[in-house]
Amino acid sequence: MGKIFQEADFTALHENKEWVVKKNRGYYCIRDDGSLIGFKLANTHPMEKPWRMITAHSDSPTLQVKPLPVRTSKTTLQLCVEVYGGPLLSTWFDRDLGIGGRVSVLTEANSISTCIIDFNRSMAIIPSLAIHLDRNANQGQRIEKQKQLYPLFCQCFNKDFSLHEVLLQQIKKEYPGLSVCKIMGFELFCYDTNPPQLVGLNDDYIAAGRLDNLVSCFVGVKALLKEDTADNSLFLCSNHEEIGSASFAGAKGNFLSTVLERLMPNVALKSRLLHDSYLLSLDNAHAAHPNFPEKNDPEHFPLLNKGPVIKYNANQRYATTSKTAALYKILAEELSIPIQEFVMNNDIPCGSTIGPIAATKLGIQTVDVGIPSLGMHSIRETIGSQDPFMLYETIAYFYTRPTLP
Numbered sequence: 001m002g003k004i005f006q007e008a009d010f011t012a013l014h015e016n017k018e019w020v021v022k023k024n025r026g027y028y029c030i031r032d033d034g035s036l037i038g039f040k041l042a043n044t045h046p047m048e049k050p051w052r053m054i055t056a057h058s059d060s061p062t063l064q065v066k067p068l069p070v071r072t073s074k075t076t077l078q079l080c081v082e083v084y085g086g087p088l089l090s091t092w093f094d095r096d097l098g099i100g101g102r103v104s105v106l107t108e109a110n111s112i113s114t115c116i117i118d119f120n121r122s123m124a125i126i127p128s129l130a131i132h133l134d135r136n137a138n139q140g141q142r143i144e145k146q147k148q149l150y151p152l153f154c155q156c157f158n159k160d161f162s163l164h165e166v167l168l169q170q171i172k173k174e175y176p177g178l179s180v181c182k183i184m185g186f187e188l189f190c191y192d193t194n195p196p197q198l199v200g201l202n203d204d205y206i207a208a209g210r211l212d213n214l215v216s217c218f219v220g221v222k223a224l225l226k227e228d229t230a231d232n233s234l235f236l237c238s239n240h241e242e243i244g245s246a247s248f249a250g251a252k253g254n255f256l257s258t259v260l261e262r263l264m265p266n267v268a269l270k271s272r273l274l275h276d277s278y279l280l281s282l283d284n285a286h287a288a289h290p291n292f293p294e295k296n297d298p299e300h301f302p303l304l305n306k307g308p309v310i311k312y313n314a315n316q317r318y319a320t321t322s323k324t325a326a327l328y329k330i331l332a333e334e335l336s337i338p339i340q341e342f343v344m345n346n347d348i349p350c351g352s353t354i355g356p357i358a359a360t361k362l363g364i365q366t367v368d369v370g371i372p373s374l375g376m377h378s379i380r381e382t383i384g385s386q387d388p389f390m391l392y393e394t395i396a397y398f399y400t401r402p403t404l405p
Contacts, residue, residue, distance in 0.1 A: 001036050001221050001237060002028060008225050010038060019262055026224070029259060032249040033102055033116060034058055034239030037259050038224050042232050047269065049231040051260075051277040052399055053364065054223065055251070055354045056216035057241030060209070061085035061377045063092065063149065065099070065188040069163045070153065077156040079124055081149055081190065085242030089143045091379040092190075096122035097151055101188035103167055108179040115171050115178070122193045124151035151190065192379045203385055204305065211381040213241070215371055216282035219392040229399045232263075232273075238354055241283075251354045257361060271363075278327060278404060279366040280395055281319060281355030284383070285309035285342050287372035300343050302372040304384030307338035308391045311368040314343075319355035324367035330405045331397050337390050340372065369394075 006012065010026035013019050021027055023046050028038040035058065042049040063081040071078050083089070100118035107113050126149060131137045143149075154161075164183040171180055196208035217237045224235045240250035247253060264270035287304050288296045296302075302309045310325050311318040325341075332339045344350040359366040371391055374382040398404075 001038075001217060002030055004221050004225075005038050015258070021263065031255050032239070033114065035249040035255055036237045037234065037256065038221065039232070039234040039259075039263075040224065040229050041263075042230065046232055047264070050273050051232045051234055051364075052230070052404070053234045053236065053277065053279040053358075054220045054282060054395055054398070055236045055238065055279060055358055056220050056282045057213045057251075057354055058217055058237050058239050059085070059242050060212060060214070061087035061242050063087070063097075063151075063190040065101075065186070065190070067185070069188075070161070071150065072156065072159075073150075075155055077153045077161060078150040079153045079190075081151065083145055083149070084189065086377055088375070088378040089145070089149070091375075092149075093126050093128045095125065095379055096193045097124040097126070097190040098193040099123045099188055099190060101186060103171060103186040103188075104184045105171065105178075105180045106182050106184050108181055112184065113178065113180075115175055117167070117170050117174055119170060124153050124190060126151045194380065198385060199382070200385075205382050206385050206388075207380055207382050209380050211371075211373060211383055212284040212376050213282070215383065215388055216284070216391075219388055219395060220282060222392060223396040223399055226396050226400050230402055231404075233399045236354075236358075241354055245354065245357055251357045252361075256358070260362075274362055274364050277364050278324065278398075279355070279358055279362075279364045280328070280398060281353055281358065281366055281368045282391070282395070283311075283353040283355075283368065283370045284373040284376060284381075285311055285340075285370035286344075286376060287374050287384075289374055295345060295348065297343055297345050300341055302340040302342050304372055304374070304382075305386045306372070306384075307332070307340055308369050308387065308394060309340045309342045309372050311370060312341065312343045313350045313352075315350070316356055317350040317352040318368035319359040319366035320368050321365070324365050327365075327405060328367050328369060328394065328398075331394050331401065335393055335397055337394055342372075 005028040010028050013027050013029040023041045024043050026040045030036050062084045064084045066080040103115045167183050192209040199205040199207045220235045238251040240247040245251040288301045312320050355366045355368040371383050371387045
């Protein structure tokens, strides 16, 4: 996302430096490699204009490599992994897994540097136990995370094998100008290497890993790049939503609030402007599954390719109110884009997202919206191929409509 903003002539800002920002220009700031804020100030009198904000999250449920990363079983070297978030674990078996993430290193200059790496190929796999050895495999057995989630990494006859050496070689490949003494730590994650695909007779669907919530990140970035944005416009992509958002880079942290303080140092003025501001919280919604229609509330039945979904919850697990929903409905109606509405089945607990957190911390009116999806938190999720563009059109219009209703 930073590269996309950079190519669009946005200026990079850093939290440990002074900021000089000008109207009619774009800026972006990255915190801890996993969260990003991009913004543009209004062309005229920005300190008198409210904010139009959009949020999404960058992380997805996955398997994270542990600090002591390998174990040996006979001659098989396996990765030791920990479950990150709430993945649908059954979908992680028999998949070609890539490895990528962040590595912290000590350089020859005796300083700490961080490197984002991606082996960019299949590096591991978690084989299922053959049905011949487990005749009850199709009877819905519980997955024992500590026993079963050890991806095969390599056949190793060398007892002195070190993953750190593998990481050093990859860093030399990706950062040839960096002189590294040793690996100090890492946050490495597994992911499905199978590329996204259009699926269906008429390319009806998109199947891909991490659609929750990278599809919202993508349309959010693209919308902010529109040239004719009206009020002050901001996009936040936050890390660690899948594990509760309570982190240095998460939505419960102070990233957004400190950025806004820099842009609006006058506390009273900031309060007035935020009171008149709006936030669209983007996160995927649950489409009605054709094999399990009973899992949805029968009157709230989102379908693929029928438009974005407004999400409601009486207990404020989503931040939508009648007023904020009305705002989004007007935007969609003016563009002739269909909308759908969703509440959870009363017998199933409701998840949450960044919307209620931002609404609480900032005191900003918020609506939760998302693309309907199937297989949420699977290693490979499914959405309608028409829905992302419909969401993009509505949020781009949210940024560019001369005045909000």
